[in-house]
Amino acid sequence: MYERLTAGEFRIQCEGDIVRARKIVRDAATAMGFGLTDVTRIVTAASELTRNIYHYAKCGCMRWRTVNESGKVGLELVFEDHGPGIPDLAKAMEPGYSTGKTLGMGLPGSKRLMDELTIESTVGQGTTVTVRKWRKLA
């Protein structure tokens, strides 16, 4: 079967954009045929990561696209900001670690909800978090 390629970009500028980002991700994941539980996982991770951008960098953007690798089909979300960056990446992946007003669940929680999470961050320049979820065989 042929996969419809979907991709797009969404700017995160205000608090209401967190809910809008969730809607975009929910629609994309549902259209790709993810099961309801996986859709919920992906949307929740997107919510956490979008909120991180809003809280720490004020603004940034979310890009999404379908990915196709060695027969697997998945959804990739990239969260990018030019905020303060993360000084200690290893610490940021520990549950409960937070430098701000969040619970510190965002990064470690998203890693558990998604299949892949990679993070790049430079203090003073910004942070890019890339997450992927592969569609399970029906």
Next chain:
Amino acid sequence: MALEKISVIRLRDVLLVTVPSEPDDETVCALQEQVLAAMARHESKGLVLDISTVQTLDSYFARTVSETVQMVSLMGGRTVLAGMRAPVAVTATQLGLTIPSALTALDVDRAFDMLTLPHPGEPHV
């Protein structure tokens, strides 16, 4: 605008709040304000949060609910989270979210029973 989405209904001495399916942070915040105001006004003995339509439970929402449960508790009431969807429960658990001190029920009906019929053995989160 966010305030319109939430209505706090009082049934006898229990408050019933239906949470919208995709609440934004503002709505979640407003929910807490309204619930506490209603608790004070009616001296209710319990709160049922109907979350059966909620599609996404993220850490911010979980924290606000958790805080609300504790605040309601300080005001002498008990809170029951009713009707959480299965995918939401799976996701919340995997994310590592807990809502300590809240009671849970499969639906609003059972939640009302828990708050109004005195019997032991109900599950605690």
Next chain:
Amino acid sequence: MNTANTASPSPATVLGSEEDFRLLVESVTDYAIIMLGPDGHVATWNPGAERVKGYRAEEIIGKHFSCFYPPEVVQRGFAEHELKVAAKEGRFEDEGWRVRKDGTQFWANVVITAMRGKDGTLRGFGKLTRDLTERKQAQEQIKENAQIKAALKEVGDLKLALDAHAIVAITDAQGKITFVNDKFCAISKYSRPELIGQDHRIINSGHHSKEFIHDLWTTIARGQIWKGEIKNKAKDGSFYWVDTTIVPLMNEQGKPCQYVAIRAEITARKQAEDRIQQQGKEIMELSMPVMQVWKGVVVAPLIGSLDSQRTQKFMERLLNYIVDTNSPVALVDITGVPTIDTQTAQHLVETISAVRLLGAQVVLTGVRPAIAQTLVHLGINLTDIVTRSSLAAGLQVALDILHLKVVSKNGSH
């Protein structure tokens, strides 16, 4: 007709004078006929020599004849060696490369004959040189042709071997089929004329994604070999799988001008893989049944070892079933779980937490002594979880939670 032969020589003027001989030599243009002094200096020169070697008589007479040889041959002292042999044996014959005045080389047949006086003293040498370059080239050409023929035969044999073994197709740079072997026709069920001039879309099964096809084309268009497994569709609509290698053949500009696709059928293997996957799925489903045993009570026996994927699936099934049946109690029976490790225990704890969020409660049953020991040693905190050693005891707990009581019909328990 006048039969009197006026031109016929009279016996008195017998041929063979030195003058006749000189005239003869002068008239020969195909052979270089020269005389060398005893020490190898050129003494006479004929037009043949001029034609073959390029020197005019006045340029070369008096020069040493070693200038006819390539420098490396002179270095070996070959020219002197020739003269020595000719002096000793009377004659020396050789074939080899010689040098013209302009530096070009030619393949020469050379005969050197020693000339001696009546008393036997060496007067010099006669040297006859023929230019055999063309003949040499023709010989080499024949040799080369034979080699090409042998190589072609080898290629032909290899092609036969390949044809016998594999499904082969060749396309042009645009992907139009220019050649298919019998095996290709047999598996695709198309005749050769139906295939030639078409592209491979004719057997496209629609199974592969656009990205997959795109990756294939970009790889071979770059001149790189592509390998992969492809599902194709035959003329009759049936599908077959082929393990495929596509080799781009490059033109002189380094651009692919043809693509050779070599395939082997792997349909049987693919079907077996699908079957195994399907069976695996079925086994997975079979080993995690969830059922309602009483209104409000579901039972989920876990069988086999638990990994993350299975536990996640189990969690989803159990939670959905609890919601669907509106059951406040779930009995999770682990009698069939052979061993438990930290990871598995953690998954169980997670499942139990998730069930609680729904508003239901898990009773863990079938905790055998070994499992209980392991859990304690692993430091897994199960104190908040209701556990029972048997499913029967668990069911009693479930009924208690639901405020139900089993009463014997004759009035006692």
